[in-house]
Amino acid sequence: MQKPPTPVNEAQRLQALRSYDILDTPPERDFDDLVAIAAAVCDAPIALVSLIDEQRQWFKARTGLAARQTPRELAFCAHAILRPDQTLVVPDARDDARFAGNPLVLDDPNIRFYAGAPLVTPEGHALGTLCVIDTKPRDLADKQHQALTALSRQASRAMELRRVSRALARQLQESEWYEHRLLQYQSELEASNAALEASNADLAALTRTDPLTGLPNRRAFALALEQAVARSHAAAPLQVAVLDIDHFKTINDVHGHAEGDRVLLAVADALRLYAPGPGSVARYGGEEFLLLFEAPQPQAQLQCEFVREAIANLPLGLPLTVSIGLAAYRTGEEPAATFARADQALYAAKRGGRNRVVLAESE
Incomplete structure (x- = not known):
């Protein structure tokens, strides 16, 4: 077994991963649907949306596997992110020097076949993969290979949409709060001299609150x-x-x-x-x-x-x-x-x- 090398852009890759604020979040249907489709299209018992952080491989979505995460050094996906533009296919893990002694191959879940398409940000950082796994040696048909790659692009878009939506929601919430405050002050200023004095007092309090x-x-x-x-x-x-x-x-x-x-x-x-x-x-x-x-x-x-x-x-x-x-x-x-x-x-x-x-x- 070979420990996966660290990508040359690891610092930027991890910074990009954190910007999505997705690690250790609850399951979401968009990602669950993608792994279900990947498993069905590729006729694989296990499918995952896997994200690689500093020390671990964490699963945002999974089917056919109980574990929520594994050590990074054992992760097939940690090898897959080294080539963001390619889908990594391992027909038989026991015949591949990178994985032959891997505990995940020798013991549960007994991985023999693996195919992982990287999840890539618009800036080109590979954050993880959409992957399928089988307990017997095999390969992907061309159409299955193309479908897995297409599904990984959909997973990447879902992550980006999730990030942008959350950022917009935060901005909207802040905007609504400021708008509410501005309207409140405007109403006070238009009321009377007494209201003006009250507003000035509120403004002074805000500078100290x-x-x-x-x-x-x-x-x-x-x-x-x-x-x-x-x-x-x-x-x-x-x-x-x-x-x-x-x-x-x-x-x-x-x-x-x-x-x-x-x-x-x-x-x-x-x-x-x-x-x-x-x-x-x-x-x-x-x-x-x-x-x-x-x-x-x-x-x-x-x-x-x-x-x-x-x-x-x-x-x-x-x-x-x-x-x-x-x-x-x-x-x-x-x-x-x-x-x-x-x-x-x-x-x-x-x-x-x-x-x-x-x-x-x-x-």
């Missing part, structure tokens, strides 16, 4: 810290915590940005429950949040631990943890300096293994 979670943003949090400093005496303790969702990029890459937004909203809701008071929780940016405690550091640290455990127990259907850095405000320093020390403690929490609270070093 995160549009996704509805939490105050970093600017509003800095103002809340300044106000807390102004109303407290010099010895009053103030603590700032920076919270970061662990492996958030992986959530977006694997589950999609819509799922990432759902996680951000759930974390924001949890933080509201544990917020010490109005304006004391904010979205810092990306997957980071801020907490302000007008309390001694041990009490703030305990509250951060409660937050960390509460988020780890959110019923989201996927593992979720956060890392937190906590720093005490020093009399006379700028808020940015407090943020920076809390941020350094956060990175220490990341380096220490994540899912923990770390205190900033004291001078």
Whole structure:
């Protein structure tokens, strides 16, 4: 058995694959129909829509096979994507040096015959194949070969249509949201001077509010810290915590940005429950949040631990943890300096293994 070589354009190919946001998604009828037709036309017991990522071969659609994925190094399709312009046909895998010792040949599903037509993007990147498999040596008739190639083109078009449709849906949703907001402001501006003042107040609030979670943003949090400093005496303790969702990029890459937004909203809701008071929780940016405690550091640290455990127990259907850095405000320093020390403690929490609270070093 020979391990499949890596395509020369692997980085661009993987980037193109991720742009389709299709890996680990539920079955879809368009792709299920294509494998059913391929199996029937080629008289094969197994047919697959297979996608090759860094480490595995994942099946978007399958018939005749229970597995959802296999290691990439065992995948026939990992060889097929090396030639995007050709259908790879293996009449007898046991007579082919690339596959003779492959466990998928020697054991279940006992592959002997394979034919895979690459799924190619408009830019020419082969993302996987539409393939058929049999447990006995054989070949494809010319018409079967042509049909399999045609069906792979249909599968490629279905992927492209799916990508474009999802992108358009997101743009339409955003457009409708902005249009709704604009109409709302126009109505307020046309009402009266009182409505004008209310609209201006709303606009000011928007500059201090995160549009996704509805939490105050970093600017509003800095103002809340300044106000807390102004109303407290010099010895009053103030603590700032920076919270970061662990492996958030992986959530977006694997589950999609819509799922990432759902996680951000759930974390924001949890933080509201544990917020010490109005304006004391904010979205810092990306997957980071801020907490302000007008309390001694041990009490703030305990509250951060409660937050960390509460988020780890959110019923989201996927593992979720956060890392937190906590720093005490020093009399006379700028808020940015407090943020920076809390941020350094956060990175220490990341380096220490994540899912923990770390205190900033004291001078």
